[in-house]
Amino acid sequence: MHAREANVSQKRLTKLKMKWGNDSQRGSLEKEVLAELKPHTDTLKHFEVEYYGGVEFPCWVGDPTFHQLVHVSLRGCRKCTSLPLLGRLPSLKELLIQGMDDVKVISLELSRSTDVTFPSLEILRFEDMSSWKAWSTNSEVMFPRLRELQIIKCPDLIDVSLEALPSLRVLRIEGCSESVLRSLVQAASSTTKLEIESILGLTDEVWRGVIVNFWAVEELCIRKCDEIRYLWESDAEASKVLVNLKELKVWRCKNLVSLGEKEEDEDNIGSNLLSSLRMLVIDSCESMERLCCPNSIESLVIKWCSSVRDVSFPRATTTTGGGGQNLKSLTIDIWGCGNLKSINQLSNSTHLTSLSISYCENMELFSDLHQLSNLTSLYIQGCKSIGIESFPNLHLPNLTDLGIEGCKNMKAFGDLQLPNLISWRIESCENLESFPDLQLSNLTMLKHMTIRYCPMIDASFPRGLWPPNLCYLDIGGSKKPISEWGYQNFPASLVHLRLFNEPDVRNFSQLSHLFPSSLTNLSIWSFDNLESLSTGLQHLTSLQHLIIWFCPKVNDLPETLLPSLLSLIIDECPKLKERCEGRGSHYWPLISHIPCIYMDRSYHFS
Template sequence: MFITFDIPRLPDSISKLMHLRYLDLSYTPIQEVSGSIAELFHLQTVLLIDCSHLKELPIEFARLFELCHLDIVGTPLKKMPPGMGKMKNLHTLKNFVVSDQNGSGSGIMELGLLTSLQTLCISELQNVTEDASKAELRNKSDLSELVLKWSQCHGGDNNSEIVLDQLKPHTNLKKLIIEGYNGTKFPNWLVDSLFSNMVSLHLRNCTFCFELPPLGQLPSLKNLIIEGDDGVDGWTYPKVARGEFRNLIKLSLQDCPKLKGDIPKNLPLSAVVEKVDCPELKELDDYDLPFQRVSSFLKSLKVSDVSELNDLPPGLRSLKIEGCDSLPEDLFSSNPDLQDLHIISCHQLKTFPKDCTVRTLYIRSCEKLDFVPSPNMPPTSFLVNLSIGSSCDPLKSFPLGLFPKLKTLSIWGCANLTSISGPVHDVPLLEVLEIRDCSNLESFLTGSGLCATNVTSIVLSKCENFKQLPEKLHMFVSLQSLSINDCPELSSLPEGGLPTNLSMLSITCCVKLTPHKNWGLHMLQRLTSVEIEGGCNDMVSFPEEELLPINLNFLRLSKLKSLKSLNPKGLRCLSSLESLEINDCDALSSLDDLPSSLSSFVLVNACAERKAPIRDRYGLG
């Protein structure tokens, strides 16, 4: 198989990937998709988001009978391929483009045959010339999210009103967006109380509607956004027994210059109201909006004055302290139920109360605090979770042995920290270790006899002087996930290699750390996920033979500026590889003989990094 990274055309050889289930070519300059894609009988997801040069899909596309998710949002298709109604398994269809009168693609009636749809967007609705009720939206009981879009403005367009009325969905619908609607009024079904499952409604750029319908009678509505409706003058209020908008959480009014009158009365106490560029509405300060009352039986509390710490309510479980210069010495003895303590932005705080009894402690932006007790002090026997961020400038070496019950330790932005020391056998419960942005850290858990047998996850990020991983790293027998990011001085792994139970390895932006066979990755039978990003400046081809284990399931390559090709011999051994992601490898000119075991192939160029995450694009937001 051969694909240039510029991918102007998805080639015929794509048909060789018989097990492919997931294909993402979003944000690429692809201009044509080969009809041979129809031979990928197991394909379930196709993402072609913002492919600005792609104008149509092949006529064979509708033969992808197993396809469940198709997302073409932002791609300027002029029409849909004929026969879309045969794709009975489609659950997500974003976007169905209605072609103009000269189009020869699928008509809106083909939607009537798609009975499994759950998420649907229909655009270019100004082109509808047939009976839109043939889309059978009212019979699609699984449809929960719907977007209806017009892209041409025609004031008082009677056809738009007819079309929207005919596109009445099933009453199970939960989320609805109507955009660019050209009618002067909304259909009656929009405010039918039978739509008892409707929780989100967004009316955008419905320029020619003069009045908002009585939306308050939608019984379950939680989020209402009205945006860019230039012509609307006022609200219509219903007479509802229990009051309008009784479940509303958020009301957002944006760019409605003619909207007059009052914001609906009697909104729930917890409702958030946003008003932007609606000059005819009252300012929010003019409303007597109630504030939710605070329960007198507090389980959590925030204080910003040291005097408040001397009279805390009994039974307090969680406490957040911000901006205090000192803490009372009896803080813990006076509050025996306290479990979680957050200390934030106490810039002048220097000392910490003795006999700490909390289980979770979070410290941030307390630069002068000398929190860690000296080695001759008794251990802190209660602490389970500890986070220290941009704090504790006096801290140079963190003594793990003083925290025998610690399970998670997260340290970031501690400029003077140089090491994390043992003896580790005194912290047998430690599971997660995360160290970020500690510029002077050179090593952790080094020395003879040191190993952490229960640590499952290690994250090391942006430690510019870090040089040495633990010598006994291979004896961390429970370690499953190892992530090393932006450590430019780290040049090798320990001589003993990596632990045999490791399942995920991520190395990013470590310019001196290039994968080699002497790492012994091929012997790690449980290693199923490998990510390599940035650095590796001398790596032209990847992977070399017997570098990776044959059981590898997921491989991600990103920002490898020198990478020109994938090595077919190295790939051929990866008979279990199901998912391959290649991101921003500008020099890559070809992909030859990808493993036939692939079920997911994602090729993303640099601009996609500024977009939404690849795997989270099925919402309507």
């Protein structure tokens, strides 16, 4: 009665969402209610139903007179045993069916109808259909415009009998049996993007029968398919069936040993493999032992593959280039591969622009690093085996970014010639004793410099040796406390200074001789015993941004600087916060004009 009184059919709604309690048990009543809530047929575009408790839908759901309807979503209708007939909706573009536990068979064709079924549908998604066993159709004209199909967590689905899907480009299958994958890749021969995850029964043998249908696939992503040990038998096989593959991503396939089962001879390994491939990502494949990279790749990412020992590129020959040398750029990013010691034939990668190696404890860098003349970015983190022999000479004319972090055995650098270096970061290298400070003045392009938590380094350089155009300096935790440094003659270009971890400093007058008047940004972090900022900063007339973090004893601010500040950040400084927070506080009249005030992760406004 209430549903009838709502008079929904006269409201001319464009969007209607109906949601029942997910524990609803009144099936027959709910069907009657839904029947009375039929909306206006001329205007409805978006229709959603959640937790409907009826066994079937009223006949208006799917009525082709809803000629404007483009989106339908049916979620959690767990008592329904069948789907409404939606195939005659002329404008329907997106259909989502989720959590319909009692549906066992889906036959989406329309009986005694010669019309095209789902004439406009572009996106179709089934998810969490725990009892669904069969999907079939007798219609030869079905899904003519379907471009994306997703079937997710439908573990009992076995029988899939569909005609061709000529427009399908994106196919995602997760938590289903291998028969679903086999059936759909045969029906969707024009698919360009395929994502599969947790496919039950997907053995090497089954997979070999599947990839023969991948001639159009450009992006392939494989996740949690634990029965696969090899993606193809030989390089020749891969090159024949994956002729258009551009991106290959493999994640958490715990039994994958290598890409190919049969290796070619060492000199030409991978040289003819997948000539179209540009991106290769191997992530968390714990049994991966060897990675033979195609010659064509531009981006290589290997993460958390604990068993991989060898990553190789093809050797250069007179007829084929090696190691990506014919490409415009090559990026290599390696994380958490504890047994990886080297990357073979990398010296042939003359167009390598970015190299990042992190948490590879046994990695011993190559001595021919200087041959990578186009390298612009080099980042090494947490590699315990890398020592001075890794950098005997570093002559890289195009390098702009260099980062070394957490390399415990590194003690010194060799000769460095880096004329275009812009950013240099050295952090947490506990045994690093020195680096070529006498060359710093030659780094005319260096703008950003970080030296943090390197307790064996004396980071106070002789007068005049700082890079002449340095703009940003982030420094602290070195052997000689900053408070004991002499006059540093920082360049006038230095505008941003961040200081860390100086427990002996109680008053900033101890450091006043260090700060150039050019500073616009000053950050103070982890000064455990700092009490006063009121003196030592008066000459910083250009200062606009002041940050004070983790300084528990500090209780005052430099009042002469406050009028010019644009931002003030105070975090984990309880005494100072008490004197700055709120209109009645000591400093509020002096700081209330500052546009941005941030204290302990919250903004304060005047």
